[in-house]
Amino acid sequence: MIPASFDYVRPESVDEALEALTDAGEDAKIIAGGQSLMPLLRMRLAMPDTLIDLDRLDSLRDVRDDGDAIVIGALATHHRVLRDPLVRAHAPLLVRATAKVADPAVRHRGTFGGALAHADPASDLPAVAVALDAELLARSARGERRIPAADFFVDWMTSALEPDELLTGIRVPKPGEGWGVHYEKFHRTAQAWAIVGVACAVRRDDGRVGDARVALTNMGPVPVRCRAVEEALAGGAAIRDAAELAAEGTEPPSDLDGSAEYRTHLAAVLTARALAAAAAV
Numbered sequence: 192m193i194p195a196s197f198d199y200v201r202p203e204s205v206d207e208a209l210e211a212l213t214d215a216g217e218d219a220k221i222i223a224g225g226q227s228l229m230p231l232l233r234m235r236l237a238m239p240d241t242l243i244d245l246d247r248l249d250s251l252r253d254v255r256d257d258g259d260a261i262v263i264g265a266l267a268t269h270h271r272v273l274r275d276p277l278v279r280a281h282a283p284l285l286v287r288a289t290a291k292v293a294d295p296a297v298r299h300r301g302t303f304g305g306a307l308a309h310a311d312p313a314s315d316l317p318a319v320a321v322a323l324d325a326e327l328l329a330r331s332a333r334g335e336r337r338i339p340a341a342d343f344f345v346d347w348m349t350s351a352l353e354p355d356e357l358l359t360g361i362r363v364p365k366p367g368e369g370w371g372v373h374y375e376k377f378h379r380t381a382q383a384w385a386i387v388g389v390a391c392a393v394r395r396d397d398g399r400v401g402d403a404r405v406a407l408t409n410m411g412p413v414p415v416r417c418r419a420v421e422e423a424l425a426g427g428a429a430i431r432d433a434a435e436l437a438a439e440g441t442e443p444p445s446d447l448d449g450s451a452e453y454r455t456h457l458a459a460v461l462t463a464r465a466l467a468a469a470a471a472v
Contacts, residue, residue, distance in 0.1 A: 194232040201244045205251070208243060208357055209332050215241035217354040223266055226293070226301040227309045251304070251359055254278060259365055262328070265304025265358045270295075272303050281365045284372035284392055288319045291374060294382045304358045307343070310350040310413075313384040315376065317344055318414035320361065322390040322406035328360040329353075337362065344413035369394045375465035376408070377457055379448060385409050386448045387457040389437075393424075393469040400424045400470055410458055411442035420462060430470065434463035 200215075202208040212219055220239035222228050223246075231237040245251070251266040254275045261277045269289050272278050279286055292298055292306070292315050306316045307327060320327070320340035327338045329352055343351050352358060376388040388408030394401050403424045405417040419440070423433035443454035 192233050192235060195235055195238040197239050198241045199244065200241060201247060203247050205248060205330065205357065205359065208245060208248065209330065209355070211241070211243050212355050212357060213332055215239075215243070219243055219354070221245060221308070221357065223305040224268065224301040225305075226297050227305065227311065257362065260362045261365065263303055263361045263363065265302065265308075265328075265360055267303050269298035269301050269303060269306075273298070282323065282363045284323060284374060284390060285316075285319055285363065287372060288315045288374040288376075288388075288390060291315055291376050297382075303361065307361065308350055308352060308358045310344050310346075310348050311384075312344075312347060312412055312414060313409040315374070315385060315388055315408060318388060318406040318408040319374065319390045320363075321414045321416050322392060322404045323363055323366075324404070325364070326362040327358060328362060329356040330359045331356045335359070341416060347412040366392060371395070371469040371471065373465045373468040375461045375468070377461055387443075387454050387461055389458070389461045389465040391462070391465045391469050393466060395470060399427065400430065400466070403466065405437070405462060405466070407437065407441065407458055407462075409444070410438065410454060411444075415441050417462065420466075424466075430466045431463050434459050434466060437462040 200211045218240035221243050251264040253264045254277050255262050261281050269292050272289050306314055325340045327343050329336050338351050370392050372392045374390050376385045378385050385408045391405045393403050403421045405420045407415045417437050419436040420433045437458040438455040443451040445451045
């Protein structure tokens, strides 16, 4: 299909982009890499009055050290994230998950910030942001605010960004020493969306799991933090026993890829695999 007609704006700076957002109001869409938005435009599932292209905002592509965290520009491509030395040193879970995003062609065009702002619960990176306690940096003419990843994803493909706000970066805390990480993804075909995915980070203490962070992909309308699993592990439970609690509090969908019951089973199996792999690092 052919997209519906729209006005096209290509700002030269963040301030110009914010001005365009303010002028367009709720009828605007932002395009960065375009890997998620373009199909929606072509199918007319999205029909904005104004399309704001961020391609010229090079200041949002950098990755920088911010003391106890790293800040990844929203326009950094998946390819850039995979190879950036700061990300590889301080956010290896992000590297593991990004390597499973689609295929090389998509990773060269798609952006880290775009994948998060799109807020698709089947996307790999939102669960990683939740597991890592990341903060998303949103800017508007009113100023900048930090949104915890746990609060950023509101509903299916709906984020906490206001209509006049632009996602400028993602702040990822440095984990410190002793953490192992893993991202386990189950999908029908190569490069497909996750039927279920598990992002986890584990710190061992005297031969057992002393601390863990676990979040699930595609087990509800938003990524799900597995507090029950984390608490069980902190209380001394074995990995396999703790993993049985993975689906607690989730709302898995039923679709052509699998029923809710199937996803519930997968969540436990994949969580056990992910935790065992992370603990072995």
